[in-house]
Amino acid sequence: MNVVIIGCGVVGAAIAYELSQVKGLNITVFDQQPPAKASTGAALGVLMGVISHKIKGKAWQMRQTSIQRYETLIPELEALTGRQIPFNRQGILSLCLEGEDLAGWEKLRETRHSQGYQLEIWDNAKLKHICPQVNHGKIIGAVYSPQDRQLDPTALTLALVAAAQHNGVTFKFGVSVLGSLTPEFSSQLETTEGKITADWFVIAAGLGSTPLTAKLNQMVDIRPVLGQALHLSLGHPLGNSDFQPAITGNDVHIVPVGNGDYWVGATVEFPTNGDEIPADVELLVSVKQQAIAFCPELAQATITRTWSGLRPRPEGRPAPVIGKLPGFNHVLLATGHYRNGVLLAPATAWAIREMIISESG
Numbered sequence: 001m002n003v004v005i006i007g008c009g010v011v012g013a014a015i016a017y018e019l020s021q022v023k024g025l026n027i028t029v030f031d032q033q034p035p036a037k038a039s040t041g042a043a044l045g046v047l048m049g050v051i052s053h054k055i056k057g058k059a060w061q062m063r064q065t066s067i068q069r070y071e072t073l074i075p076e077l078e079a080l081t082g083r084q085i086p087f088n089r090q091g092i093l094s095l096c097l098e099g100e101d102l103a104g105w106e107k108l109r110e111t112r113h114s115q116g117y118q119l120e121i122w123d124n125a126k127l128k129h130i131c132p133q134v135n136h137g138k139i140i141g142a143v144y145s146p147q148d149r150q151l152d153p154t155a156l157t158l159a160l161v162a163a164a165q166h167n168g169v170t171f172k173f174g175v176s177v178l179g180s181l182t183p184e185f186s187s188q189l190e191t192t193e194g195k196i197t198a199d200w201f202v203i204a205a206g207l208g209s210t211p212l213t214a215k216l217n218q219m220v221d222i223r224p225v226l227g228q229a230l231h232l233s234l235g236h237p238l239g240n241s242d243f244q245p246a247i248t249g250n251d252v253h254i255v256p257v258g259n260g261d262y263w264v265g266a267t268v269e270f271p272t273n274g275d276e277i278p279a280d281v282e283l284l285v286s287v288k289q290q291a292i293a294f295c296p297e298l299a300q301a302t303i304t305r306t307w308s309g310l311r312p313r314p315e316g317r318p319a320p321v322i323g324k325l326p327g328f329n330h331v332l333l334a335t336g337h338y339r340n341g342v343l344l345a346p347a348t349a350w351a352i353r354e355m356i357i358s359e360s361g
């Protein structure tokens with residue numbers, strides 16, 4: 001059975017690898033660019049699972065599936081490909097500011113405990129002792145989530161591609177999928193390199209999913225939300241070099257990436273006029289200032305790079321969008337992951353695998 005995946009960000013690559021382990025599938029992935037160049041290439045890779053406020057239903061189930069799968073996926077990919085995937089296993093530390101609902105955190109801690117996960121609520125004395133780099137008058141404590149992770153989204157995506165290739169998947173980079181040959185699309189799509197036929201099409205094209213589904217007269221409305229971030233080089237680690245969790249507070253992440261370097265981000269900027277989002281320099285400056293307010297030593301760091309990317313956010317419906325394209329039995333959507341595409345890629349791949357297996361059996 002032939003499966004075509006459109007898009008090779010973290011979501012398309014995760015699907016390709018997961019499906020490559022199902023017998024009898026002949027898989028081809030198309031991307032108009034090289035892998036991990038769109039939203040995925042800009043992501044910070046913070047996997048907010050246990051520490052998220054999602055506690056039930058699909059939203060929590062997907063997070064749980066991903067958290068569990070990442071623990072086996074990373075060593076599996078490293079062994080298969082010989083590549084290193086930077087994977088921070090030291091957890092996520094969420095700073096609590098004055099006025100924050102500590103009772104709410106305590107409730108979440110109990111819920112997570114009953115679900116088999118840990119959260120620790122630290123008072124200021126404990127926070128200062130364990131993370132002396134954090135020094136801000138308005139912080140009243142922190143929530144530490146030891147089972148949450150952070151990883152390098154580009155390294156992960158390239159490893160997924162290499163592992164899928166190893167398992168027989170074909171990748172065609174630099175090829176755009178244009179849409180249907182006829183309005184009565186059945187099993188063919190047009191690309192810049194001619195038409196392609198498949199039993200299943202999986203649309204994992206992020207923001208490109210909108211024009212593609214529009215061509216099939218079934219537009220799924222996914223809009224961009226800009227995120228800017230920066231790479232700071234301090235030259236030495238903040239605080240205790242043996243304990244470098246990703247730190248988050250007031251929606252700003254401080255992500256250790258080794259050698260005293262940190263990624264800091266990201267802004268959340270909505271389009272003002274159509275799909276146009278001019279990057280607001282002041283917002284990036286305020287993200288940096290917030291990071292410095294939490295960890296004053298960062299004021300000494302130099303900015304070695306700034307970048308931005310567009311998050312694919314579904315309009316008027318919750319993220320992500322996973323399931324059949326209405327009216328098409330063999331077109332699956334795996335898109336619109338907005339702020340959590342790296343976190344949710346393994347669970348998305350699993351869901352697509354289940355849909356294909358259950359319908360093909």
Ligand SMILES: Cc1cc2nc3c(=O)[nH]c(=O)nc-3n(C[C@H](O)[C@H](O)[C@H](O)COP(=O)(O)OP(=O)(O)OC[C@H]3O[C@@H](n4cnc5c(N)ncnc54)[C@H](O)[C@@H]3O)c2cc1C
Pocket residue numbers: 006007008009010011012030031032033034035036037038039040041042043044045046047175176177178204205206207208209212226227228229265266308309310311312334335336337338339340341342343344
């Ligand atoms: C600054 C920033 C920080 C972020 N931080 C995090 C984070 O910490 N944790 C987290 O989980 N998520 C984070 N995200 C969100 C995350 O990046 C996205 O949710 C995720 O990358 C979406 O992956 P994707 O594969 O669906 O889309 P993309 O990475 O955008 O990939 C889609 C691919 O489809 C291809 N494509 C589109 N149309 C076509 C076509 N017609 N034909 C062929 N190819 C096509 C594109 O070239 C692209 O490669 C962040 C995003 C940004 C911008």
